[in-house]
Amino acid sequence: MVRVEYRVELDVYNGPLDLLLYLIRRDELDIYDIPIARITDTYMAYVDMLRQMSKDNGLDINIAGEFLVMAATLMEIKSAMLLPKPPPEVAGGDSGAAAELADPRYELVQKLLEYKRFKDAAMALEHKAQVHGQRYARVPAARPGSGDEPPPLDLEEVQIWDLLAAFNRLMQEVGVRGPSVHEIVDDDTPMDLHVADIEDRLQREGALTLRGLLLGRKSRAEMIGVFLALLELVRQKRVVVHQAHGTGEVEIAKAS
Template sequence: MGEKGGPFVVALDGFEGPLDLLLDLARKDRIDLKRLSVLRLAEQYLAYLETAASLRLEVAADYLVMAAWLAYLKSELLLPKAGHGAPDPEALADDLALRLQRLDAARWGADWLKARPRLAEARFPRGMPDGLGRERAGDPAPDLPALLDLYPRLMTRRRRTDLRLVPRAHMTLEAALERLARLATPFAWRELRAFLPPGLETGLPERAALAASFVAGLELARRGAVEIEQAAAFAPLRLRSIPTGEGP
């Protein structure tokens, strides 16, 4: 009869195994249906339904259809043959097997769709749609000779372009140190920007010159030629020259 929640296993005279295997053997005439008791099959099916409380309804219905077809096949063996218009039991069994295969495929597809991410649950659309319409002018007419003629012209139209990087002249540390040393005549407190060369472009050239001048000022302060101060964080840096003899 099978374990609780497992497949429906029947135990009849001359056979013990899954019900679908019994149906397949009966369809191929590999088992004697006359020895099988339909009454015991029905009793075992009812007992299986009582033990398998969590069994899905569609699975139980499949087992019921299989058992009904077994009973029908056995009745075809016991009852006298009908007229020529009676259905062929083997053809009916083949049709049942095909229907069961289609049912399994449909269930697999349904389970696959349920596992997919759902809109507004696992994935969410944009709150404001783009509002872009679609316009289709129609399929282009196939013209292979014109396509073969156009392709080489498109390939030869491409021209090779070389990337050239124009280097920019930035103030180096040596140039900034030389400029500050040259301007380090006795002077009072002055901002660091006052020592930048005139006519600098804004942006990277100005920032590079300011950084080089700052490092040059630190070097001159280390030598004792200038003094640097900053009133507060992010305040402008100021420098003043130290007369000879006052340095450390």
């Protein structure tokens, strides 16, 4: 059987700094006072998740280098936090150097703040472009009986990290993740077919949940293949994915 190798390209907003910002926001942490041991452990869990997917299914995930560099940086900071703090005069009057010596997290925090400003500005520009594109769009007529419909749920758009966490929970739930499973069943289905299958089900069913999409698959490899096809559809903005809250059901719908 020929093994299908998938290549997954994560865009610029899904690098290691984006993952760190996501974890800080999700856990409501103070960006100026990051609990480095906790954030390092959580970060490594996500990196291990990606490694496991790559190892089990022959995936070429184009993120390994920069994520591992950040992992090494976090471990170095974690170790430095255990050392006694040097006296402030060691920096020789350089306020930035003094701050970094006093707190090993200083440089990382500055990079995170700079990245956050860049990302916020880019998102603001994207929002303006969307508003401009919709300015002259025709408002659809109200459907009969629409006044009786319940208001839509306040769903937050899901990031790739939310999807990875939800996918990992499902893999653990069905008991197919981890070194205890030795049976290897390759999935030779091309990604295009998984993509077509997802779009066909959305066309027929209107909406899907991540659980409904993945559970019942014959192997871990097939689950990973379907999940990567979903990521590709999200990247191409052909589907939208929402979640009611941090660990709620992930809902998938066609992009409007």
